Amino acid sequence: METTMDRKALYDISYGLYVITSIADGRMNGQIANTVFQVSSTPAKIAVSINKENLTHEYILKSGVLAVSTLGQETPLPFIGLFGFKSGREIDKLSQCAYVQGATGCPCVTDHALSYMEGKVVASADGGTHTVFIVELAAAAVLKKGTPLTYAYYQEVKNGKAPKTAPTYKEAAAENASKTTEKESSMKKYECGICGYIYDPEAGDPENNIPAGTPFDKLPDEWTCPICGAGKEDFSEVA
Amino acid sequence: METTMDRKALYDISYGLYVITSIADGRMNGQIANTVFQVSSTPAKIAVSINKENLTHEYILKSGVLAVSTLGQETPLPFIGLFGFKSGREIDKLSQCAYVQGATGCPCVTDHALSYMEGKVVASADGGTHTVFIVELAAAAVLKKGTPLTYAYYQEVKNGKAPKTAPTYKEAAAENASKTTEKESSMKKYECGICGYIYDPEAGDPENNIPAGTPFDKLPDEWTCPICGAGKEDFSEVA
Numbered sequence: 334m335e336t337t338m339d340r341k342a343l344y345d346i347s348y349g350l351y352v353i354t355s356i357a358d359g360r361m362n363g364q365i366a367n368t369v370f371q372v373s374s375t376p377a378k379i380a381v382s383i384n385k386e387n388l389t390h391e392y393i394l395k396s397g398v399l400a401v402s403t404l405g406q407e408t409p410l411p412f413i414g415l416f417g418f419k420s421g422r423e424i425d426k427l428s429q430c431a432y433v434q435g436a437t438g439c440p441c442v443t444d445h446a447l448s449y450m451e452g453k454v455v456a457s458a459d460g461g462t463h464t465v466f467i468v469e470l471a472a473a474a475v476l477k478k479g480t481p482l483t484y485a486y487y488q489e490v491k492n493g494k495a496p497k498t499a500p501t502y503k504e505a506a507a508e509n510a511s512k513t514t515e516k517e518s519s520m521k522k523y524e525c526g527i528c529g530y531i532y533d534p535e536a537g538d539p540e541n542n543i544p545a546g547t548p549f550d551k552l553p554d555e556w557t558c559p560i561c562g563a564g565k566e567d568f569s570e571v572a
Numbered sequence: 573m574e575t576t577m578d579r580k581a582l583y584d585i586s587y588g589l590y591v592i593t594s595i596a597d598g599r600m601n602g603q604i605a606n607t608v609f610q611v612s613s614t615p616a617k618i619a620v621s622i623n624k625e626n627l628t629h630e631y632i633l634k635s636g637v638l639a640v641s642t643l644g645q646e647t648p649l650p651f652i653g654l655f656g657f658k659s660g661r662e663i664d665k666l667s668q669c670a671y672v673q674g675a676t677g678c679p680c681v682t683d684h685a686l687s688y689m690e691g692k693v694v695a696s697a698d699g700g701t702h703t704v705f706i707v708e709l710a711a712a713a714v715l716k717k718g719t720p721l722t723y724a725y726y727q728e729v730k731n732g733k734a735p736k737t738a739p740t741y742k743e744a745a746a747e748n749a750s751k752t753t754e755k756e757s758s759m760k761k762y763e764c765g766i767c768g769y770i771y772d773p774e775a776g777d778p779e780n781n782i783p784a785g786t787p788f789d790k791l792p793d794e795w796t797c798p799i800c801g802a803g804k805e806d807f808s809e810v811a
Contacts (some may be wrong), residue, residue: 342612342712343618343686345642345720367607369580371739372699374619378739379582380704381809382611382696398601403584448581458619458697458706460611465619467697473581481584483722500610500617504730 343501348484350440351385352402352416353381354427355392361427361440362521364389365417367484367501368463369401377470379450384461384498388421390464393454399468400439405479408445409540410559416442418496418528418561438470448475463500491559492536494529519548523568528561530566573721578595584742587723587774589703591655591681592620592642593666594631597710598680600666603628604656606723606740608640611739615711618689623701623737629703629754632693637708639678647684649798655681657735657767657800675710687714702739731775732799733768757810758787767800 339548368382381399383390400457404413415426432440441449450473458465486499487493495502523532532538532552537545538559543552551567557564593602599770611744620638622629632638643652654665671679689712697704713746723740726732734741762771773778776784777798782791788807796803 337707338616338712338713339687340616340712341714342642342689343616345588345609345687345714346608346618347588347720348609349584349723368611368619369584369585370587370607370619371585372620372704373608373701374739374741376581377577377579378699379585380607380609380621382609391762401809425766430693434735448578448584450581456697456699458695458704459694460616460617460619460706462612464704465611465697467704470577473577475578475580475584481586481724485720487802500613502613512729549727 348501350404350413350482350484350487351406352404352446353389354402354432354440354442355389355391355396355397355399356438356440357395357564360392362388362421363416363426363440363442363496364390364421365413365496368502371401371468375471377450377471378455379452379468380465381468382464382500384467384500386462386498394464396438397454398437398439398451399454400437400441400449400465402442402446402449404482405447406482406486407475407479408482410493411562412445413487413493414528414558414560414562417505421494425515441474443476447481448473450474472537492531492533494531496528513518520552521549522571523549524571525558525561525563526562526567528558530558530560531571583612584605587740589643589647589652589721591643591685592622592628592638593671593681594628594638594681595665595677596631596634596678599631601611601627601631601660601693602655602665604652604735606702606734606738608642611706613633614616616689616712616799617694618691618707619704620707621699621704621739622699623702623739625701626739631679633703633704635677636693637678637690638693639680639688640678641681641688643687643721644686644716645721645725646718647721647737649732650801652726653767653797653799653801654764656768660719667711676752680713682715687712687720689713694727695705698727699728711743730779733770735767758789760788761810762788764797764800765806765808767797769797769799770810771797 348367430444452470456467587606660756691709
């Protein structure tokens with residue numbers, strides 16, 4: 334009888350990255366999720382899993398509509414930071430990006446998206462911390478051809494993180510334990526206290542013109558976390 | 573009001589490929605699915621969407637347990653053909669591969685798998701042709717490190733197809749219409765009538781030592797469909 338639980342098995346699941354939006358009582362919000370799959374072809378239905386704590390979940394429950402925009406591989410990290418690491422309870426995310434409103438009224442985000450789809454919730458399942466919504470599509474559009482951004486690419490190539498409300502969130506300590514070796518002070522990694530992004534001097538931050546080999550203390554004062562926009566003061570040395 | 577439905581938007585969703593198995597009344601079966609995502613972290617739960625017509629669905633409904641094996645990128649097409657294009661009503665699939673039985677009794681397939689997980693259905697949602705099962709994991713194991721096989725890789729690099737019961741199945745005619753141009757007879761494509769695999773002479777079938785540039789009528793008589801094992805007589809020219 335094998336009853337051990339090696340949670341790393343869950344890391345082998347493949348995902349894309351999406352902006353999920355909804356609208357309720359005229360208020361709009363959106364968030365990043367990686368949990369979308371198609372469940373039927375005729376009629377076209379998808380499943381979307383959303384954390385119950387999130388504002389987007391509240392709006393979906395109220396209005397029964399949602400939209401999904403599939404992000405392309407070129408999506409910049411700050412855009413993911415806007416939708417993935419900030420709360421719509423504090424900022425108006427949709428005021429900071431382009432979108433169209435169609436069949437359901439949901440704001441279908443078009444910035445950095447390859448395509449979008451929108452529809453009505455026709456069923457749901459309780460996943461504990463999350464709800465899985467089954468959505469019958471009312472409309473869908475392709476915006477451009479391109480390679481979809483996968484969660485694997487986001488993690489490996491862009492060094493991106495999951496927010497704490499994501500099912501795929503990993504405790505930073507456990508994740509980094511095996512990577513940490515004694516380094517010269519100048520090449521030490523620093524972790525963002527807001528979103529968990531790790532600044533690695535060996536990689537630099539090419540999207541913001543920080544070349545590889547730049548120590549954390551040599552970053553310009555105006556440099557901010559490429560994911561969530563936090564300042565240098567929110568970073569601490571990785572032990 | 574945008575109410576058009578361009579179904580190609582659905583093709584931008586990213587997926588892995590998995591063998592889903594179950595056991596009921598001592599009988600075991602398994603099938604390929606691409607529809608798996610994690611829904612919660614504590615406790616660990618996943619969602620799995622399965623076609624109601626499939627034998628594996630029947631077994632999951634009866635016993636309330638299932639296992640998921642995540643396939644690696646090196647998985648050969650005939651293995652996918654065994655689990656994806658043949659019915660457990662006709663053959664005993666599990667007799668043709670390695671597996672372990674653990675916490676739930678489900679056969680956790682280990683051939684070509686990077687990892688597996690198994691658990692009990694704790695909720696479900698009706699997706700029309702499919703059921704989305706929410707599964708609380710009882711056990712999980714990592715078998716080896718490797719790159720997970722993605723559905724995009726399977727389609728683009730391996731030239732693989734979806735079975736007709738998959739939500740991502742596309743009608744061959746529509747899919748190939750844009751690709752079909754007038755070709756010399758020798759370079760014409762042939763489609764497997766069982767699983768929809770397209771033999772393309774320009775690509776050959778490298779996994780079976782058929783070099784690029786080999787016309788269909790020059791394939792050895794013993795050559796079979798790399799996905800489902802059908803013979804040459806089951807192929808017809810793509811119009």
